[in-house]
Amino acid sequence: MSIASTTALRMRTDWRGWLRDNGVYMAIVLVLVYNAFGTAGFITVDNFRTQLIQAAPIIVVALGMALVIGTEGIDLSVGAVMALAAAMIPLWLGYGPVVAILVALLGGLVAGLVNGTLVAVVGVQPIVATLALFVGGRGVALLLADGQLKAVHNPAFIGIGTNSLLGIPYVVIIAAVAALVVLFLVRRTVYGRRLVAIGGNRRAAELSGLPVRRVLLTTYVLCALLATVAGVMATARLRAGDPSSMGLLFELYAITAVVVGGTPLSGGKVRILGTIAGALLMQLIDATLIKHNIADSWSQMTQAVIILLAVYLQLGRGRRPGMSLGSLLTRSPR
Amino acid sequence: MTATIAAEPVRTRHLEDIAGVLQRHGALAVLALLTIVASIAFPRFGSVDNLSNIVVDQSFLAIVALGMTFVIISGGIDLSVGSVFALGGVVAAWGSQHGLVVALVAPLALCGAIGLLNGLLVARLRMAPFIVTLASLLGARGLLLALSNEGQTTYQVPEGSLFRQLGRDLAGLNVSVWIAIVLVIVLGVVLTRTTFGHTVFAVGGSEDAASLMGLHVVRTKTAVYVLSGLLAGLAGALNAAWVSSGVTILGAGMELDTIAAVVIGGTLLVGGAGSVVGSAAGVLLLGVIQNVINQVGSLNSSVQAVVSGAFLAAVVVLQTVLSRTRRL
Numbered sequence: 234m235s236i237a238s239t240t241a242l243r244m245r246t247d248w249r250g251w252l253r254d255n256g257v258y259m260a261i262v263l264v265l266v267y268n269a270f271g272t273a274g275f276i277t278v279d280n281f282r283t284q285l286i287q288a289a290p291i292i293v294v295a296l297g298m299a300l301v302i303g304t305e306g307i308d309l310s311v312g313a314v315m316a317l318a319a320a321m322i323p324l325w326l327g328y329g330p331v332v333a334i335l336v337a338l339l340g341g342l343v344a345g346l347v348n349g350t351l352v353a354v355v356g357v358q359p360i361v362a363t364l365a366l367f368v369g370g371r372g373v374a375l376l377l378a379d380g381q382l383k384a385v386h387n388p389a390f391i392g393i394g395t396n397s398l399l400g401i402p403y404v405v406i407i408a409a410v411a412a413l414v415v416l417f418l419v420r421r422t423v424y425g426r427r428l429v430a431i432g433g434n435r436r437a438a439e440l441s442g443l444p445v446r447r448v449l450l451t452t453y454v455l456c457a458l459l460a461t462v463a464g465v466m467a468t469a470r471l472r473a474g475d476p477s478s479m480g481l482l483f484e485l486y487a488i489t490a491v492v493v494g495g496t497p498l499s500g501g502k503v504r505i506l507g508t509i510a511g512a513l514l515m516q517l518i519d520a521t522l523i524k525h526n527i528a529d530s531w532s533q534m535t536q537a538v539i540i541l542l543a544v545y546l547q548l549g550r551g552r553r554p555g556m557s558l559g560s561l562l563t564r565s566p567r
Numbered sequence: 568m569t570a571t572i573a574a575e576p577v578r579t580r581h582l583e584d585i586a587g588v589l590q591r592h593g594a595l596a597v598l599a600l601l602t603i604v605a606s607i608a609f610p611r612f613g614s615v616d617n618l619s620n621i622v623v624d625q626s627f628l629a630i631v632a633l634g635m636t637f638v639i640i641s642g643g644i645d646l647s648v649g650s651v652f653a654l655g656g657v658v659a660a661w662g663s664q665h666g667l668v669v670a671l672v673a674p675l676a677l678c679g680a681i682g683l684l685n686g687l688l689v690a691r692l693r694m695a696p697f698i699v700t701l702a703s704l705l706g707a708r709g710l711l712l713a714l715s716n717e718g719q720t721t722y723q724v725p726e727g728s729l730f731r732q733l734g735r736d737l738a739g740l741n742v743s744v745w746i747a748i749v750l751v752i753v754l755g756v757v758l759t760r761t762t763f764g765h766t767v768f769a770v771g772g773s774e775d776a777a778s779l780m781g782l783h784v785v786r787t788k789t790a791v792y793v794l795s796g797l798l799a800g801l802a803g804a805l806n807a808a809w810v811s812s813g814v815t816i817l818g819a820g821m822e823l824d825t826i827a828a829v830v831i832g833g834t835l836l837v838g839g840a841g842s843v844v845g846s847a848a849g850v851l852l853l854g855v856i857q858n859v860i861n862q863v864g865s866l867n868s869s870v871q872a873v874v875s876g877a878f879l880a881a882v883v884v885l886q887t888v889l890s891r892t893r894r895l
Binding site for chain 1 (some may be wrong): 698823
């Protein structure tokens with residue numbers, strides 16, 4: 234058989250694998266092509282700027298979530314951690330933005346250590362371990378802030394959310410730097426290799442002597458720190474610390490971005506570029522629906538369908554041969 | 568486990584027994600203890616009025632938690648219950664304008680259908696329960712917004728409607744409480760005494776083993792999601808009868824409260840172990856904690872979230888340590 238025909242054969246049988254790996258980019262292209270013709274004023278530099286600014290906090294949170302999901306974990310507490318940052322910034326801004334941000338990061342570190350200790354040392358399932366902070370974290374934030382929204386006036390701090398460097402908004406630069414750091418960690422460091430190995434098969438990683446606990450702990454700390462950064466960004470943009478609504482539902486948005494971007498929930502694989510694309514795709518679809526005045530209800534139902542479609546494409550081909558949408562309603566082998 | 572008992576030292580077996588009892592009935596014990604202490608410390612807490620308030624408040628969550636218990640024991644999770652609860656309430660309030668039957672059948676049919684969709688996607692297509700039910704959380708909320716005119720229309724239950732009776736008292740207790748009690752008993756029996764219940768445990772313990780034993784894995788997994796959808800819808804409808812309208816903002820975050828209650832009640836999130844009574848105790852425990860914090864006048868509702876979270880953390884740590892003891 235010639236090389237060309239084997240390639241063709243591979244491509245034909247691998248269409249789902251290819252779609253799984255690249256579907257999110259294809260979807261972005263489709264949305265952009267649709268908007269180029271169907272939506273006036275969408276394909277403009279100004280609009281792209283707006284979309285990037287809006288997506289930036291979700292991208293930063295999703296980067297951390299991608300790492301956690303890579304270890305076959307999940308972090309439900311990221312929204313609460315963002316709220317913690319929002320509560321702490323106004324409290325410490327009197328000492329200058331640097332101090333305020335450092336204190337917020339310290340809070341994130343503690344949150345990450347709580348999650349990480351429960352998961353890595355005690356051995357609690359990630360979803361339950363992070364549920365505790367999800368339930369309690371926002372409460373702590375509300376207590377710190379006396380349950381109030383606190384306006385932020387420090388111009389240097391607000392500048393993080395509103396100013397630009399060479400026409401690129403600071404929030405976008407922060408998100409890009411965070412993405413590069415995480416990408417480097419995953420692809421070029423021992424930590425990244427270990428993370429993927431642990432997510433792929435924890436038992437095997439343990440038996441081969443990898444420091445599983447330390448890697449897991451680091452991962453949850455990184456996730457919480459990134460959530461804190463997102464909280465700082467959002468607080469600066471909002472010009473106020475609002476612990477009651479900051480980061481609400483962000484855990485769901487971040488998980489969606491990661492999954493739509495092609496990272497399997499079963500761990501062992503981290504797709505950073507896909508995660509960013511996933512967050513951008515959800516943002517673009519949202520913006521498209523808003524520009525066409527399509528109601529919130531439809532936008533949420535659309536999101537639901539996109540999530541299901543993305544995960545359907547991710548179903549392992551090897552594990553369940555012959556599984557198709559049609560077999561949903563016919564008798565299954567079991 | 569029974570096969571190896573002869574080989575195990577007696578002391579280990581005792582430890583195992585104590586650990587097992589604590590794991591299964593810990594929530595009930597803490598609930599009893601907390602109730603007694605609170606009754607002594609706060610005179611208002613122990614009053615019949617206050618206690619029945621707690622029970623009514625928690626009855627809706629309890630009904631939802633029963634379905635979640637089945638789902639979690641089977642090794643799954645259902646994040647859609649909060650949205651489905653709210654959807655059930657809105658549909659019931661809308662339906663009450665067309666009589667009692669519509670008010671009950673419409674929400675149950677719709678919410679059961681959402682549960683069925685969850686179940687089919689999870690059981691047949693083997694998609695991750697977390698993601699499937701996350702999608703239906705969004706989908707059900709979208710549907711709810713569409714039905715309520717983007718949340719602007721609040722359907723009221725008509726004054727003379729028979730549906731309102733479901734929100735009234737019957738023999739001193741709210742109807743929803745009676746329904747919750749009956750469901751705890753019935754579903755407790757179903758879980759522990761029927762083939763279906765045993766299959767749920769088997770599937771949660773090891774799906775592959777259950778499948779090799781010839782159990783109906785797909786059917787059972789589908790059924791638990793249908794049950795969860797139905798119960799969430801029923802709880803929403805009862806809640807609508809209680810507040811006399813379909814409130815669209817209710818139910819947000821309820822899925823996580825429910826999971827917390829079920830976990831506190833001793834059901835393991837990895838599946839294969841858990842009990843209906845435990846979940847009911849977990850729900851009541853959350854309600855009692857909330858009420859006690861209200862009794863201490865100087866504390867606000869944020870404290871309640873912190874205490875619940877800390878409590879949850881303590882319980883899961885204890886559970887994990889205990890289950891390690893049992894594996895000795």
